[in-house]
Amino acid sequence: MLTDRDIARWRLHSQHLGASVDGADDVVRSLLAVQAENPSQSTWAVATRTHDPCQADLAALLASGQVLRTHVLRPTWHYVHAEDALWLIELTRDRVLPTVDQQLAPLGDRLDALADAVIETLAASPDRTRSELADALAQRGYELSGMQLMLLAAHLELHALICSGAPRGSEHTYALFSDRVAAPRRLDREEALVELALRYFTSHGPATARDLAYWATLTLTDARRGLAGAADRLDSFEHDDRTYWHAPGQPPASASPRGHLLQVLDEMYRGYQDSRWVLDADGLLSRGRETAIGMALVDGQVVAGMKRTVTTRAVTFEIRQLRPIAPGEQDAIQDAAARYARYLDLEPRLTWQEPPR
Numbered sequence: 044m045l046t047d048r049d050i051a052r053w054r055l056h057s058q059h060l061g062a063s064v065d066g067a068d069d070v071v072r073s074l075l076a077v078q079a080e081n082p083s084q085s086t087w088a089v090a091t092r093t094h095d096p097c098q099a100d101l102a103a104l105l106a107s108g109q110v111l112r113t114h115v116l117r118p119t120w121h122y123v124h125a126e127d128a129l130w131l132i133e134l135t136r137d138r139v140l141p142t143v144d145q146q147l148a149p150l151g152d153r154l155d156a157l158a159d160a161v162i163e164t165l166a167a168s169p170d171r172t173r174s175e176l177a178d179a180l181a182q183r184g185y186e187l188s189g190m191q192l193m194l195l196a197a198h199l200e201l202h203a204l205i206c207s208g209a210p211r212g213s214e215h216t217y218a219l220f221s222d223r224v225a226a227p228r229r230l231d232r233e234e235a236l237v238e239l240a241l242r243y244f245t246s247h248g249p250a251t252a253r254d255l256a257y258w259a260t261l262t263l264t265d266a267r268r269g270l271a272g273a274a275d276r277l278d279s280f281e282h283d284d285r286t287y288w289h290a291p292g293q294p295p296a297s298a299s300p301r302g303h304l305l306q307v308l309d310e311m312y313r314g315y316q317d318s319r320w321v322l323d324a325d326g327l328l329s330r331g332r333e334t335a336i337g338m339a340l341v342d343g344q345v346v347a348g349m350k351r352t353v354t355t356r357a358v359t360f361e362i363r364q365l366r367p368i369a370p371g372e373q374d375a376i377q378d379a380a381a382r383y384a385r386y387l388d389l390e391p392r393l394t395w396q397e398p399p400r
Contacts, residue, residue, distance in 0.1 A: 045282055047321040049294060050249050051343030054321070056295040057248050058310055059092035060303055061343075066093050067101040068124075071110050075242045076121040076131065078313050079112050082215065084306040084337075084351075087383065089122060091303065096386040105210050108223040112207040112215065114200040117260050118142045128220075129203055129227035134235040136201045138260045143197045150191065157185055157195055162204060162219065169218040170208035176217060203227075236261075236269030244270075244277050247310065248289030253317035285318060300342035302375030304349050304360060304383055307338060327365035339379070341372045351383075357390040358383065364398040 055061030064070060070092045071077060079085040090096035101122075104110035108125055115121050115131050118139050123131060147154060157180065164179040165171060171179070177192055187195065196217060199205040208218030230238060243255050256266035270277075270288065279288045305311055312319060320328070323345050337349035339362055348363035360380045362368075368376070377393060384391035 045280065045294070047283075047324040048342070048344060050282065050287065050318070050321045051324070052297070053249055053289070053294050054247065054311065055301075055303075055343050057246055057290065058314075060311060061295065061298065061301065063092055063094045067104055068109065069093075071104070071122050071124050072127075074246045074310055075127060075239075076116050076123045077310060078117075078308045079120040079122045080308055081306065082112070082213070083353075084308065085120075085122065087386065088306065088309045090386055091305070091383070096382065098386065098388075102210065105207065108209070108218075111223065114139070114143075114197045116258065118197070125224045126226075126228045128206065128224060130230040130235050130238070132201060132203050134230075134232065134239065135260050138262075140198070140201050143194055143201065146194050147191070147198060150195075153185070154195075154198075157187070158199055158204070160185060161195065161199060161217075165205060165208075165217060165219050165222075169222055170211065170216040171218075172211060172214050172216050233268075233272070236265055237272035238269075240266070240269030241273035241276055244273070244288040245290040247314050248277075249280070249282075249287035250289070250315060251285050251287060251317045254315045254319075257316035258314055287318070300371065300375055302372070302377075302379035303338075303340040304351070304376070304379045305338050305340065307336070309338075311340070312338065325366065339376050341368075341375045346372060347376070353387065353389065357392050358387050359392040359394065361394050361396065363396040366398050368395075 059070060059073065064073065067089045070089045077085065077088055086098065086101055089101050093100065101110065105112060110122055111125055111128050112120050112122055113128065115123055115128065116135050150157065160180055160183050161176060164176060173192055177187060180187060196205065203220045205217050206220045206223050208216035210216060239259060240255060243258060244250060252266045252270050253263060256263045277288050278291045279286050311322065322340065322343055328345055337351060338345050339347035339349045345365065346368055347365055350361040352359045362376060380391045380393055
């Protein structure tokens with residue numbers, strides 16, 4: 044009989060944390076969308092799933108437009124492959140856009156004129172940073188706060204009018220969607236629901252229909268419609284009064300426990316809601332000690348909170364134990380810290396906080 048721990052280990056493999064792939068392109072294609080609200084953390088969410096984590100890997104895909112960082116699925120940024128961007132936006136925006144547009148209400152009847160100004164600016168000169176867009180709008184007589192401009196950009200992203208441009212160093216830029224995505228893949232709504240379900244359960248499974256509905260901001264009815272169309276290409280099992288769907292095949296063979304240092308926005312955590320807590324079989328987070336920063340996992344289970352601090356020479360990982368961590372688990376976390384530090388080309392340092400009493 045499968046346990047929560049078994050399901051969490053299975054997800055490590057589905058999500059390439061326990062079975063890494065060649066590069067960032069494979070990660071984004073497989074996971075379909077990777078939450079990217081915090082670029083300095085989300086780049087690691089992609090890189091940690093590859094054989095040889097390298098900062099230049101994802102950076103090159105973003106520069107070329109092969110991968111976009113744009114608003115899709117939920118009212119936040121995600122990395123998404125360019126060929127998947129349009130059908131995902133069109134499928135999910137009707138339930139996401141109201142959240143954005145409600146906050147744009149103070150702009151009133153200026154919204155259309157502002158949208159036209161942004162599009163005209165990017166048509167004339169793409170790859171503009173947000174501050175450069177603000178300056179361009181100011182020259183036209185439009186003074187917007189930083190939050191208003193961010194929401195305006197999200198509004199245009201959700202209409203597939205603009206998207207991420209080529210990054211300028213660590214700065215995000217914007218460009219016209221049509222300039223960055225020459226031949227977007229198009230699916231009608233029924234095809235898109237089935238495609239979404241198939242790819243979500245293949246890359247995030249085992250998971251439930253409610254998990255899918257949360258992940259893609261769909262109604263449960265739509266999630267189940269997509270699942271019904273994909274069910275003949277998936278397997279399922281019952282656990283804890285839930286039906287879990289996954290790619291065909293048996294659970295992966297057990298391997299030596301491995302550590303992972305992840306943000307709480309990582310797909311291993313944020314990719315679920317209904318069954319998120321399989322990674323916390325001991326109830327360490329659900330009893331009110333959830334970290335808002337990061338997580339240390341060993342064998343697919345949260346054992347500590349994690350805070351990352353970067354300086355010019357070192358990256359320090361503050362490990363906040365949620366329970367006493369055994370020596371073997373400490374070794375797994377130290378290995379994860381060393382891998383993360385190599386990716387950043389910095390020296391790894393760890394500090395350990397005692398668990399709460």
